Amino acid sequence: MFPVNKPTPLKLRIPEGWPQPYDIFKDNPLTEEGFLLGRKLFYDGRLSKDGKFPCSSCHEQHAAFATFDHDFSHGFGGEFTDRNAPALQNMAWVNLYNWDGAFSTLEAQAVSPITAPNEMAENMDSVVLKIRKDKEYRDMFKKAFGSKEITPDRMLKALAQFSGMLVSSDSKYDRVMRGEDSFNSAEQNGYEIFKLHCEACHKEPLFTDNSFRNNGLKPDPQVPDYGRVKVTDDPADSFKFRVPSLRNLGVTQPFMHDGRFYTIPKSIEHYLSGIYNSPTLDSLLRKPIVLTEREKYNLTQFLYSLTDSVFIQNPAFKP
Numbered sequence: 296m297f298p299v300n301k302p303t304p305l306k307l308r309i310p311e312g313w314p315q316p317y318d319i320f321k322d323n324p325l326t327e328e329g330f331l332l333g334r335k336l337f338y339d340g341r342l343s344k345d346g347k348f349p350c351s352s353c354h355e356q357h358a359a360f361a362t363f364d365h366d367f368s369h370g371f372g373g374e375f376t377d378r379n380a381p382a383l384q385n386m387a388w389v390n391l392y393n394w395d396g397a398f399s400t401l402e403a404q405a406v407s408p409i410t411a412p413n414e415m416a417e418n419m420d421s422v423v424l425k426i427r428k429d430k431e432y433r434d435m436f437k438k439a440f441g442s443k444e445i446t447p448d449r450m451l452k453a454l455a456q457f458s459g460m461l462v463s464s465d466s467k468y469d470r471v472m473r474g475e476d477s478f479n480s481a482e483q484n485g486y487e488i489f490k491l492h493c494e495a496c497h498k499e500p501l502f503t504d505n506s507f508r509n510n511g512l513k514p515d516p517q518v519p520d521y522g523r524v525k526v527t528d529d530p531a532d533s534f535k536f537r538v539p540s541l542r543n544l545g546v547t548q549p550f551m552h553d554g555r556f557y558t559i560p561k562s563i564e565h566y567l568s569g570i571y572n573s574p575t576l577d578s579l580l581r582k583p584i585v586l587t588e589r590e591k592y593n594l595t596q597f598l599y600s601l602t603d604s605v606f607i608q609n610p611a612f613k614p
């Protein structure tokens with residue numbers, strides 16, 4: 296018998312003090328080889344019709360895997376996506392993906408960008424045919440899954456291993472929480488304000504409670520995005536979106552599901568003077584929030600402390 300090379304098991308890093316993640320690798324055992332294959336696929340233009348739109352064209356590492364400086368992202372044929380590309384970070388602590396929670400696994404989510412005509416405009420079988428021609432891929436699939444067979448299922452599993460491993464937990468905020476650093480007085484005051492007005496939805500340490508809520512954005516009169524109701528068909532979910540994590544806000548601009556705000560202060564200002572009343576507006580935001588100029592500044596400084604420069608430069612996540 297020839298020795299069989301088993302892939303090397305990999306463990307998801309669970310930062311100190313964080314809740315247990317969801318068991319997203321239950322049917323997709325995480326391995327070094329699976330992760331490396333997923334990384335290659337993530338950066339590979341061949342997953343898109345014209346070769347120009349790999350996952351990484353919209354999910355850029357320097358922007359915590361969001362699209363930097365674009366409200367909507369460019370996809371195939373110069374068309375735009377319907378929503379702002381979210382950061383890909385700490386995905387194992389999320390149970391429903393996309394702004395409206397349309398998908399419950401990373402594997403299912405990834406089919407949508409690959410096949411959407413305004414994103415990668417491909418189909419799974421055609422991608423498989425393209426990458427099968429590449430010997431390096433055949434070897435990598437063999438190492439990751441035990442045989443050279445390239446299937447859509449294996450491709451999606453590998454992509455999920457890469458995106459599920461993107462853990463961001465080394466911001467200044469994290470160092471302060473671990474007792475390795477301290478906030479300056481502006482950040483400390485900003486943190487107090489945050490706990491008072493924002494924490495209920497943007498819950499630490501992930502800065503989201505993963506719930507769907509209406510935070511009072513005025514719907515676009517031309518193309519209203521109804522949010523969660525598209526998935527549940529329940530009118531009570533109209534204009535609700537998944538509470539996004541605020542980690543890495545300093546590099547993920549613009550903000551909100553449609554990228555309507557280009558700066559952190561503009562996003563804060565929304566909560567002070569821009570709340571649009573509608574039947575599904577969250578009860579927490581029905582009472583006005585009042586902050587002084589100094590407090591707004593301090594809150595902004597606190598939010599900047601959530602930027603994780605280790606994460607956005609981590610060589611393990613580069614192509």
Ligand code: HEC
Binds near residue numbers: 349368369376377378
């Ligand atoms: C053309 C731009 C574009 C490309 C290419 C793209 N995405 Fe996305 N991605 C988006 C947008 C926009 C959303 C938000 C969709 C929504 O909420 O309706 C998103 C959402 C996601 C999410 C959900 C994140 C969350 O917080 O719920 C994951 C995971 C993801 N993409 C992974 C991928 C992978 C893997 C690929 C490659 C197979 C990929 N994306 C390719 C634009 C893109």
Ligand code: HEC
Binds near residue numbers: 507508535
């Ligand atoms: C009632 C729950 C709730 C409260 C309280 C709340 N938010 Fe939000 N926040 C949301 C939701 C939901 C979204 C996504 C809205 C959308 O895009 O439609 C969001 C989005 C954001 C974004 C955009 C993030 C991104 O990546 O696009 C920022 C910034 C933000 N909130 C900051 C704050 C701050 C600062 C406070 C406190 C002053 C706060 N939020 C209070 C629910 C809340």
